[in-house]
Amino acid sequence: xxxxxxxxxxxxxxxxxxxMIAIILQVAFAIVVLVGIWYxxxxxxxxxRRVNLLxxxxxxxxxxxxxxxxxxxxxxxxxxxxxAFIVGVLNTxxxxxxxxxxxxxxxVLIGICRLSGNWLLRxxxxxxxxxxxxxxxxxxxxxWFLLTKAFPRVQESVNLGGLLYLNNRGVTMAWPEAxxxxxxxxxxxxxxxxxxxxxxxxxxxxxxxxxRPGVALPWAALIAGGIxxxxxxxxxxxxxxxxxxxxxxxxxxxxxxxxLTVTASFAALLAGLVIYTAAFISEIVRSGxxxxxxxxxxxxxxxxxxxxxxxxxxxxxQAMRIMIPPTTSQYLNLTKNSSxxxxxxxxxxxxxxxxxxxxxGQAVPVILLLMLxxxxxxxxxxxxMNWYNKRIQLVER
Amino acid sequence: xxxxxxTQGRNRxxxxxxxxxxxxxxxxxxxxxxxxxxxxxxxxxxxxxxxLAGWLLTAQGWPAVVANLKLLMTWxxxxxxxxxxxxxxxxxxxxxxxxxxxxxxxxxxxxxxLGIIFTTLAIPAFFLTPVAAQVSLPAxxxxxxxxxxxxxxxxxGVAAGQRLRWPLIIAWLLLxxxxxxxxxxxxxxxxxxxxxxxxxxMLTLLLSVSGIVLSFPLGIMLALGRRSDLPVVKWFCIAYIxxxxxxxxxxxxxMGSLLLPLxxxxxxxxxxxxxxMVAVTLFSAAYxxxxxxxxxxxxxxxxxxxxxxxxxxxxxxxLLITLPQALRAVIPVLVGQFIGLFKDTSLVVIVxxxxxxGAAQTVVGQPEWLGTPGxxxxxxxxxxAVIYWVFSFTMSRTSRRVEQQLNVGKH
Numbered sequence: 127x128x129x130x131x132x133x134x135x136x137x138x139x140x141x142x143x144x145x146m147i148a149i150i151l152q153v154a155f156a157i158v159v160l161v162g163i164w165y166x167x168x169x170x171x172x173x174x175r176r177v178n179l180l181x182x183x184x185x186x187x188x189x190x191x192x193x194x195x196x197x198x199x200x201x202x203x204x205x206x207x208x209x210a211f212i213v214g215v216l217n218t219x220x221x222x223x224x225x226x227x228x229x230x231x232x233x234v235l236i237g238i239c240r241l242s243g244n245w246l247l248r249x250x251x252x253x254x255x256x257x258x259x260x261x262x263x264x265x266x267x268x269x270w271f272l273l274t275k276a277f278p279r280v281q282e283s284v285n286l287g288g289l290l291y292l293n294n295r296g297v298t299m300a301w302p303e304a305x306x307x308x309x310x311x312x313x314x315x316x317x318x319x320x321x322x323x324x325x326x327x328x329x330x331x332x333x334x335x336x337x338r339p340g341v342a343l344p345w346a347a348l349i350a351g352g353i354x355x356x357x358x359x360x361x362x363x364x365x366x367x368x369x370x371x372x373x374x375x376x377x378x379x380x381x382x383x384x385x386l387t388v389t390a391s392f393a394a395l396l397a398g399l400v401i402y403t404a405a406f407i408s409e410i411v412r413s414g415x416x417x418x419x420x421x422x423x424x425x426x427x428x429x430x431x432x433x434x435x436x437x438x439x440x441x442x443x444q445a446m447r448i449m450i451p452p453t454t455s456q457y458l459n460l461t462k463n464s465s466x467x468x469x470x471x472x473x474x475x476x477x478x479x480x481x482x483x484x485x486x487g488q489a490v491p492v493i494l495l496l497m498l499x500x501x502x503x504x505x506x507x508x509x510x511m512n513w514y515n516k517r518i519q520l521v522e523r
Numbered sequence: 524x525x526x527x528x529x530t531q532g533r534n535r536x537x538x539x540x541x542x543x544x545x546x547x548x549x550x551x552x553x554x555x556x557x558x559x560x561x562x563x564x565x566x567x568x569x570x571x572x573x574x575l576a577g578w579l580l581t582a583q584g585w586p587a588v589v590a591n592l593k594l595l596m597t598w599x600x601x602x603x604x605x606x607x608x609x610x611x612x613x614x615x616x617x618x619x620x621x622x623x624x625x626x627x628x629x630x631x632x633x634x635x636x637l638g639i640i641f642t643t644l645a646i647p648a649f650f651l652t653p654v655a656a657q658v659s660l661p662a663x664x665x666x667x668x669x670x671x672x673x674x675x676x677x678x679x680g681v682a683a684g685q686r687l688r689w690p691l692i693i694a695w696l697l698l699x700x701x702x703x704x705x706x707x708x709x710x711x712x713x714x715x716x717x718x719x720x721x722x723x724x725m726l727t728l729l730l731s732v733s734g735i736v737l738s739f740p741l742g743i744m745l746a747l748g749r750r751s752d753l754p755v756v757k758w759f760c761i762a763y764i765x766x767x768x769x770x771x772x773x774x775x776x777x778m779g780s781l782l783l784p785l786x787x788x789x790x791x792x793x794x795x796x797x798x799x800m801v802a803v804t805l806f807s808a809a810y811x812x813x814x815x816x817x818x819x820x821x822x823x824x825x826x827x828x829x830x831x832x833x834x835x836x837x838x839x840x841x842l843l844i845t846l847p848q849a850l851r852a853v854i855p856v857l858v859g860q861f862i863g864l865f866k867d868t869s870l871v872v873i874v875x876x877x878x879x880x881g882a883a884q885t886v887v888g889q890p891e892w893l894g895t896p897g898x899x900x901x902x903x904x905x906x907x908a909v910i911y912w913v914f915s916f917t918m919s920r921t922s923r924r925v926e927q928q929l930n931v932g933k934h
Contacts, residue, residue, distance in 0.1 A: 152755040159759060166786040173785045244557045245550035246564050260915035261908045262866040265880055269908075272900050462771035468873060476773055489781040496777075497770050504769040 170490070181490040185482075186211070192481055194473045196389050207482055214478030215499055221392065221474065222461040222503070225399040229460060230453075232400060233407025238437075240412045251408065258405040264466050266402060270394035271470040280381055291375060291382065297393050301386035303373045307361045311369035314357020322350025391472035395464065403460045407453060414449035415441055446518055454511035458504050465500075475499055584892065584899030588906045591886045592662070595907065598722020598877050607713070608725055609665050611702045613672055616641075618694055620673040624680015625687050628928065629854065632921035634673050640913060641670035699736045703729075718796035722877035724910060726796075730878065731865040734803040735811070735857070741804070742811030747841065749816055760812070767809035772870055775806045780874040799871045807864055814856045818849030858922035862915045869911075883907045 140146045174180050186208035193203050198216040201209060239251035258266070275294050278284060283291040289300040329342035362368040375385030418441050426436035467474040476496060483492040551561045588595070597608055616637065623634035645666035680687060706729070708715040721729070748760035767775065779802030784790035822845050830840035869880040877885060883903045886892075892899040 148753055152753045155753070155756050155759070169788055169790075170782070170785040173790075242560075243550070243553060244560055246561050250564055250568070256916065257912070260862075260866075260912045260919065262869040262880065262911055264869045264872065265904060265908055265911065268880075268884075269904055272898075272904075276897065458769075465771040465773045466870070466873075468773070476771070476777075480777075483781070489785075493774065493778055493782065496774050497766075500771060500774060501766065501769040 174490070177487075179487050179489075181488065183491050185486045185488055185491075190482070190485075192485065194478065195471070196392065196473060207486070210478055210482065211475075211495065214473060214475040217473055217478075218461070218464055218467075218475040218499075218503070221395055221399070221464050221467070221472070225396055225403065225460050225464065226457050228396070228400045229403040229407055229456075232404035234411050236404060236408035237411025237415070240408060241415060255405045255408055258401055259409075263398060263402045263463055264469055267394060267398035267466055267470055270397045271391065274390035274394050281377070283377070283382075289372075289374065291377075294390065295381075296388050296390040298375045298382045298385050298387045300372050300374045302370045305369055305371040306367040307364075307369045310361040310364070311357055314361065315354055318350040318353035318357065321353055322346045325349050389472075391467070391470050394470050395467050395472045395474075399460055399463060402463070403456055406456050406459075410449050410452045410456065411445070414445035417448050418444045443518075450511065450515045450518065454508065454515070457507055457511065461503055461507060462500065578901075582902050583895050584897075584902030587886055587889070587892045587895070587899035588902055590891075591882075591889075591903075594723060594886060595879065595882045596723045597725045598882055599720045600716060600722075600725065601720065604714070604716055607705050607708075607716070611705050612665070612669055614698065614702065614705075616669040616672040617676045618691070618698060620676020621680040621683075621687060622676075622691055622695070623673075624677040625683070625685065625691060629858070629921055629925040631677075632924055633918070634677060636917035636921060638670045638673040640917065641666045641673070645670070699732065718794050721796060723882045724879045726871075726876065727865065727868050727878045727880075730796075730799060730803055730868040730871065731861065733800050734807040734864045734868070735861050737800070737804040738807035738811050741808040743815055743846070745808060745812035746815035746819060747846075749812065750819060764809045764812050767806055768813070772803075772806050772867055773873055776802045776870060776874050778802065779805070795874065795876055799874060799876055803864070803868065803871075807860070810860055810863075811857070814853050814860060815849060817856065818853035819845060821852055822848050855922040855926040858918055858925075862918050862922075865914060865918075866911065879907050879910065 171180070187206050189204055190207045190210040191203050192210070194201055194210060194213050196217065197213045198220055199213060201213050236251050236254060239247050240255070242248050242251075274296065277292050277294045280293045280295055283293040283298070285291055291298045323346070326342050326346035329340065329345070333340045333342070358369055373384045373386075375382040375387075415437075422440055422444065423436055426440040427433075431439065464474055465476040468477045468480060471477070479492050479496045483489050486492075552558050593602070593605075597605065600608065619630060619634045619637060622630035645663045648661075648663040648666055705713070706716065706721070706725075707718070745760045745764060748756045749764065751757050751760070776799060779798045780795070783798050783801060784793055787793070826844055826848065827840055830844040835843065868878055871878050872881040872884065883906075886903050887898065887900045
């Protein structure tokens, strides 16, 4: 194309010079975009000025005045909007983190079931995936929520062994809490942890030195667990009472006292998100395992590993490399989908943001804050998963 | 176990014939663990099925569903104008049938799925009490007519063959505006039906189709922009795509609902449907851009170079050479995106539109059913869940088949 004689260097007009064209195009593009944004911005400001609601982040330091049903940190209506927003962020993180852990466990389990030799198990897993994937998540969430609402009242809770109660306000369960001898037990916890880590590090070092494979983690866990368990009995038998006591919920006149109570909204949201996301994760797990070369399994069997050893030690580590990127996007989806909590009254980020907007009318700052929060959570998840992905990728020359 | 390996044709070992007992032993009772799993699962499945069947037989909420079929399908669309959505449905059925005859492939799969759905639905619809004061066709007749149009279109398409290709492509392109025109009216020949009367399944379908169709131009431009050599364009596209993909659809809908009226002069007059449509389009465009980008990356570089060598400029080579190939390669992915959008449009409930899910929530809240023990929510939500399921399942199965066909063609 540019095979013309070198002497024409000065004669190329600027509108034929590809570099000039590129710059002109980009400047034009930037002008169009900026003018568009400026147009929308001035319209918005004019409209907001008319209704006297100019964007202003000042409301964040004024008292919120609305209650939030559940919170990880201390909160009451006299605290600020900023505090309320943080409560929302923490509630989103709470459901997202719990959901990601549970969805991964359930998803891996179902993914393995889909590859089982047992016809019934395999097809039950297929049915689960096909039913759950093809129905909107919001519908499922509302279903779970209404199901919890159909449970009996608190006074007539469904009693499962005196340790777990189901009622229309949620789930109340027995939960371990620190007892009288907890202080005497804590040193043992630290010693056990340090001993386990030290053992693991030393063994790994030895394996690397001798250039031989070996198992260190189960032994390290056993040592740590043993020390902690011995400490538990020593502390428990020497002083008055055990280090941990089970806080069993007791039904008072209007509600339960003690134990751990999970609200119906949280339980329904968690159940919906986990069941929905697990269906997608199980598909990723299945295709990841199937994508590992068949020869790998055959070779593992040939060197004498059992089927489960082959899966655990040979197939799964390789399948992990294929599974991480799509699983990351499922984690992101779960976090973003937690915003549907507004339909079932779980006070997550979006719910709190919506309430703040309804009270203050500050739509623009609230939307900016919402988007920024979700973006940061998404970016953080991506970064973490990318770091993990890099760590387990095959190192090639 | 599987004997699919291609050994020398004639000497392939005979496939062992397995009797029922042998099959059971191999697939259900091969080890002690499997025996336990099978028995436990059988027990659980029996419990589930028997309690579900018991509930289905005794459920008292079905009258709520039957009495509100019109609400669930088309919301408060005037009964006298119901022939308009029906006409739109017939148009789609006919076009799909014709395309199935001409192209086979994905169109045939979709047409068969749709035809089967229509025919099966016609049977219960025949026995249900007709919608009160319905001026248009009874539901069962409409469904059968639509199925007949699919089938008739197929045979006509087969008979006409490739001659119909271009007319059909043009018809598909015109379909979306024509359908919107028929349903809305725009005050010309037909009386206007305002969008606040739209709802139910009709709204769900219109919104998800709008999301895909309208996001096409924007999505393709974003995809091309992201691959552009011009850094300003490239970074703008990356920023847009990643921003939208990093936030939930609810926040985008919320933005459309709250900020769109502020952005445009006289924006307060924009109705909720258009606000939701704009939001869904802006959201869908970011995902479409990433899918199309995947397709563009799959096109070998030689294609663009060959186009250059033939003297096409960048615009021509993109529009005539790379883009058509990329779009064809990503059809199954786009069907997947459409399924996702079809399910996700249920979120417009949150900004106050009555789509299929919103209509169902209204039905559940109707005072007539307060006396029903346990409420009518189980029946109503089961009904719409089945609708959602049938649509998504059919589409995903079809797209998977097409994907397999494409893969077979590649090797």
